[in-house]
Amino acid sequence: MTLSSARRIELFRRMLRLRNVELRIESLYHEDRMKTPVHLCIGQEAISVGVCAHLTNDDSVSSNHRSHGHYLAKGGGLNELIAELHCKESGCTKGRGGSMHLVDTAVGHMGSSSIVGGGVPIGTGMAMAYKMRGLARVSVVFFGDGAADEGVLYESVNFAMLKRLPVVYIYENNGYSVCTTTRERQAQELIFHQVLPNKMWTQTVDGNSLDAVNAAAATAIALARSGGGPSLIECKTYRVREHAGSGVDRTGKYRDPAEIERWETHDPVHGLRADLLARGLLDQKGLEAMEAAIEAEIDEAFRAAVKSPLPLDEDLTRYVYCED
Amino acid sequence: MPWSKVTPETHEPDFLEREDPAARRITHAEAIRESFDQALGIDTAVYLMGQGVNDPGGMFGTCRGLLETHGKERVFDTPLAENGLMGIAVGSAIAGMRPIYLHNRPDFLLLALDQLANHAAKWSFMTAGAVKVPLVIWSCIGRGWGSAAQHSQALQGTFMHFPGLKLIMPSTGYDAKGLMLAAIKDKNPVLILEHRFNFKLIGPVPEKQYTIPIGKGVVRRSGKDLSIVTISQMVHEAYAAAACLAEEGIDAELVDLRSLRPLDEEIILESVARTGRLIVADHGWKTGGITAEISALVAEKGFASLRAPIERVTAPDMPTPAGYTLENAFYAGKEEIIEAARRLVRQGQAIEIPDLPTLEETVAP
Numbered sequence: 001m002t003l004s005s006a007r008r009i010e011l012f013r014r015m016l017r018l019r020n021v022e023l024r025i026e027s028l029y030h031e032d033r034m035k036t037p038v039h040l041c042i043g044q045e046a047i048s049v050g051v052c053a054h055l056t057n058d059d060s061v062s063s064n065h066r067s068h069g070h071y072l073a074k075g076g077g078l079n080e081l082i083a084e085l086h087c088k089e090s091g092c093t094k095g096r097g098g099s100m101h102l103v104d105t106a107v108g109h110m111g112s113s114s115i116v117g118g119g120v121p122i123g124t125g126m127a128m129a130y131k132m133r134g135l136a137r138v139s140v141v142f143f144g145d146g147a148a149d150e151g152v153l154y155e156s157v158n159f160a161m162l163k164r165l166p167v168v169y170i171y172e173n174n175g176y177s178v179c180t181t182t183r184e185r186q187a188q189e190l191i192f193h194q195v196l197p198n199k200m201w202t203q204t205v206d207g208n209s210l211d212a213v214n215a216a217a218a219t220a221i222a223l224a225r226s227g228g229g230p231s232l233i234e235c236k237t238y239r240v241r242e243h244a245g246s247g248v249d250r251t252g253k254y255r256d257p258a259e260i261e262r263w264e265t266h267d268p269v270h271g272l273r274a275d276l277l278a279r280g281l282l283d284q285k286g287l288e289a290m291e292a293a294i295e296a297e298i299d300e301a302f303r304a305a306v307k308s309p310l311p312l313d314e315d316l317t318r319y320v321y322c323e324d
Numbered sequence: 325m326p327w328s329k330v331t332p333e334t335h336e337p338d339f340l341e342r343e344d345p346a347a348r349r350i351t352h353a354e355a356i357r358e359s360f361d362q363a364l365g366i367d368t369a370v371y372l373m374g375q376g377v378n379d380p381g382g383m384f385g386t387c388r389g390l391l392e393t394h395g396k397e398r399v400f401d402t403p404l405a406e407n408g409l410m411g412i413a414v415g416s417a418i419a420g421m422r423p424i425y426l427h428n429r430p431d432f433l434l435l436a437l438d439q440l441a442n443h444a445a446k447w448s449f450m451t452a453g454a455v456k457v458p459l460v461i462w463s464c465i466g467r468g469w470g471s472a473a474q475h476s477q478a479l480q481g482t483f484m485h486f487p488g489l490k491l492i493m494p495s496t497g498y499d500a501k502g503l504m505l506a507a508i509k510d511k512n513p514v515l516i517l518e519h520r521f522n523f524k525l526i527g528p529v530p531e532k533q534y535t536i537p538i539g540k541g542v543v544r545r546s547g548k549d550l551s552i553v554t555i556s557q558m559v560h561e562a563y564a565a566a567a568c569l570a571e572e573g574i575d576a577e578l579v580d581l582r583s584l585r586p587l588d589e590e591i592i593l594e595s596v597a598r599t600g601r602l603i604v605a606d607h608g609w610k611t612g613g614i615t616a617e618i619s620a621l622v623a624e625k626g627f628a629s630l631r632a633p634i635e636r637v638t639a640p641d642m643p644t645p646a647g648y649t650l651e652n653a654f655y656a657g658k659e660e661i662i663e664a665a666r667r668l669v670r671q672g673q674a675i676e677i678p679d680l681p682t683l684e685e686t687v688a689p
Binding site for chain 1: 371398402403405407408409410412414415417438447448453454455456490
């Protein structure tokens with residue numbers, strides 16, 4: 001499926017918005033007002049945006065610790081995200097979950113697990129519920145190469161294939177688990193690429209290409225929605241920033257600075273922007289207007305977050321159990 | 325809402341006097357089966373899965389006939405993937421189902437501890453109540469016939485540790501049914517630990533749909549000399565012990581907690597206030613187990629009532645042995661409770677231990 005020009009511009013805007021949110025968080029992180037670990041998705045924006053573009057609010061995503069992109073691309077509230085990073089009562093989990101447990105049920109973002117691989121069976125179970133309830137909904141599971149080390153991935157995918165569940169596994173292979181490369185941890189490419197095609201459709205794509213992610217996600221999500229069972233898309237990408245926090249370590253302590261530079265020239269946002277400008281689909285003025293609107297929205301989110309109240313101490317034990 | 329019709333049972337049948345001879349009497353296993361059958365009938369969101377739920381034996385008889393009545397979409401076997409399936413159950417609960425996930429043995433729940441403790445128990449809190457996980461996990465503690473160290477663990481102490489998870493251990497069929505329906509109706513994750521020895525016991529169980537409040541204990545026998553606080557199968561051991569103790573003039577009160585989380589603190593403290601002496605009995609281990617927690621509670625909030633040190637009757641801190649002679653030596657029960665009571669009330673005086681009936685009768689083989 002190829003994107004129309006208007007759709008391509010709109011998806012670029014979403015990627016740019018995501019990028020600029022992350023850059024703003026990064027630039028202000030040292031002020032220590034956001035007292036929660038952040039796992040920035042800079043360089044991985046095409047994946048969240050390209051996949052979520054095919055989902056409705058009734059479809060759900062299951063996310064992980066690197067969740068800002070999944071949350072925003074699915075339509076999660078920006079003000080609630082920024083307030084959550086500031087540990088405020090107006091945050092998406094009222095300061096209970098922090099950066100790693102984002103939620104916005106109105107748009108089908110049902111929570112994120114920071115136990116690596118933890119969201120994989122949960123997203124699979126959501127797909128089972130849709131099937132049991134006779135709903136044409138799709139469950140998308142975002143997981144990284146760290147989760148691909150975990151046994152629960154095998155358990156979940158096996159079950160999804162067995163029951164032909166409407167689930168799409170999005171494997172964001174960004175090359176690193178903290179400081180250890182995927183190659184150092186995994187003996188071969190993901191074993192699910194070898195399953196029988198009638199059990200699960202799989203594809204490997206350039207995760208830094210919106211067009212590639214978008215096309216694969218369109219196929220997988222349509223398949224799931226029409227009863228065709230699960231699918232898995234491996235998106236090859238790169239974690240430009242550190243595992244957590246801000247900045248890029250170019251000292252060569254655990255990775256070659258030249259490797260980082262190579263990937264920076266293959267940046268998904270910069271690449272798409274250059275392409276849109278070169279084709280004349282977007283001009284400099286239009287781009288500046290787009291960026292100004294995004295910046296204004298981010299300004300407002302930070303302003304609101306700083307102003308809003310902190311949770312009350314007397315509410316400490318609320319939500320441990322839900323009342324009937 | 326389908327569950328609004330299932331109401332709490334306020335009349336607690338008197339198990340001691342067996343005052344209603346006309347009451348229907350069925351086995352503990354049949355009571356559980358009936359609760360599953362009724363829950364599946366009440367609400368199409370309820371489904372039941374687990375290894376062996378469609379086996380001819382039907383999980384000790386608790387699932388017999390459910391597949392035929394409710395269909396394979398809602399009663400199904402699973403792969404041996406405990407953590408994955410626990411997460412799948414959690415995910416389905418998040419997306420509108422009310423799963424009941426059956427595990428033959430709690431030992432295997434340790435494989436699913438990540439999804440149970442890190443996810444199910446925390447999802448409500450981590451999402452500030454935006455997402456609920458109405459999930460029931462059911463498991464049965466094994467004992468005897470060489471079950472050994474990995475098929476017999478009484479892990480309630482472990483599972484009681486996690487805030488966000490409710491924990492139930494019924495002793496009678498009446499409670500097993502009412503607490504199961506309460507657990508399925510509940511919007512939180514609830515773990516029910518059963519005990520293999522309870523399954524063939526017969527007792528009064530109403531046919532109607534009813535719930536027993538989670539977190540409420542019951543006094544099974546009133547007494548003035550000491551309190552025995554216990555749960556699950558140990559209630560039957562303690563009931564027999566209390567009958568023996570009565571023969572020698574020791575009047576024991578028996579508190580059946582029924583739930584461990586939430587814990588009925590009030591019923592424990594009130595009983596100790598009446599008797600001044602406490603035995604806490606459990607099939608689990610002593611260190612870090614439920615007897616430690618209950619003893620600490622009484623030391624903190626009921627110290628002024630105590631006239632003697634607290635006695636604990638538990639399994640020794642070691643894996644369960646397989647051989648029947650060692651197994652006999654391993655398990656504490658009626659006799660250890662009697663000995664503890666004597667230490668508390670009248671030290672050193674030996675009498676014979678008569679063989680008296682248990683709280684519920686056993687089915688003829």
